[in-house]
Amino acid sequence: MEYLARLLALHRRRIGTPKGARALGPFRQAVLVLRWFRERGCVHCLARDAGVSQATGYRYLHEGIDVLADQAPDLHAVLDRCRAEGMTHLVLDGTLIACDRVAGVRENGNDLWFSQKHKSFGGNIQFLSAPDGTPLWISDVEPGSTPDITAARLHVLPALYKAAADGLPTLADKGYIGAGIGIRVPVRRPKGRSEKALDIDTRTTNALIRHVRAFEGRQRATIVLLAARGRSNAWIAAQTRMHVDTVRTWRGRFAAGGLPALADRRRSGRPVSFTPLQVAEVKALACQLPAETGAPLSRWSCPELAREVVARSIAGSISPSTVRR
Known part of the structure; x- marks a missing residue:
């Protein structure tokens, strides 16, 4: 404010x-x-x-x-700052900002601001984000009927080519196929065929790009992609701000088991003591006044609530500290 x-x-x-x-x-x-x-x-x-x-x-x-x-940073200033901070890549995507119906038609007679993809009126904007998803730059708006690749060519791709030549590639989705050198996109499957029609290396590359663009598994997929570019463990650790032993671990797991090895392994841990239904019943009881249940109390204490849970056979035994948690 x-x-x-x-x-x-x-x-x-x-x-x-x-x-x-x-x-x-x-x-x-x-x-x-x-x-x-x-x-x-x-x-x-x-x-x-x-x-x-x-x-x-x-x-x-x-x-x-x-x-x-007016306070928004210039695209070239953003790219210079990303290179200075040592970012491994950028993420390019587009989105539709909804709006009321706007007058204007295309050459084919369709509404200029209507997006056939989203089935609504709006404006197409392109944005760049850091590897962790932090927004860095947003383009001017284009009519909603404008494809992402066209809007990107108008506003951002020329600058990204120079950034890629300086070692800062950009990841994008299949909507940017044909964007040019330095824009890493998944390979589209053959028309009418499944993803398995692609060779194993291509499917692996597609999955890694999706993992890096998504929040989950971003760091692990980044390690693998940088390793595929011939980077050393020490260099990857410095760029991703992880310990070199962590980098070595995930590179080894991928080499041994492929993409499935990048998922978390099953952990033993302590078995669950109470089912979700029991937890819900305890919470429901705690939300009731004691007088409504016939208990001679003005309000619940954790020990009294634990005794009531056992008396109602919600659980065989439960401690006051567990009720408090």
Whole structure:
């Protein structure tokens, strides 16, 4: 809130707005803008709560959005920072931001802003994220009918080619097949045939790319992909910020068992003492007042609740500390 209010105050000074000339100060304008982002409520209601007209509410909202957008980093600056931080790769993807129906048609007569893929109106934006999924950069919007590969060619691919030449490749999904050198995408299966029609090396590469793009298994798949590029264990450990012994372990498991070996092994651990049904019954009992169950108490204590659980045969035995947990 305070950050946006400071940006709005600086913006007003920069454009020469006289003090007291606005219906709302920078802080109350920031409240209006952030409420719209958080609640997605109607601008009429936000303007009413702020004590301004609907037209002024729209003007203040768009001004706040523009001020925030000006703080977004430049694509080339983002790529320079990623290389300086030693990131192993970037992730490119696109998404559809829903919107109301917008006028405009394509050459074939279809609505320009209607996405056949998502079956809804919206705008296509491209974004880059770090290996851990942190958003780094977002493109300008294109009409919803624009394919991801077309939007990427317009906004981001030329810069990614230079980054790939400098050792920073990009991973993407099958929607970016044909994007060019440095954009690693899975290989599409032959039409009308299953994934097994691909050779084992291609299927393995496809699975590794999916694992790296997904949250689960990202670090393990990254180790394997970097190893396939001829990197040493020490270099991979430094880039992924893992211990060299961890890198050596996962490389060995993949070499011995392939992709299935990257999954967690079954752990013995302590057997479960209580079933999910018993846990739910104990929680339901704890949510009732003792008087409703006939117990002469004003509220449950853990020892009393444990005795009631045993008395009702919910469990054969249970300690007060287990009830507390």
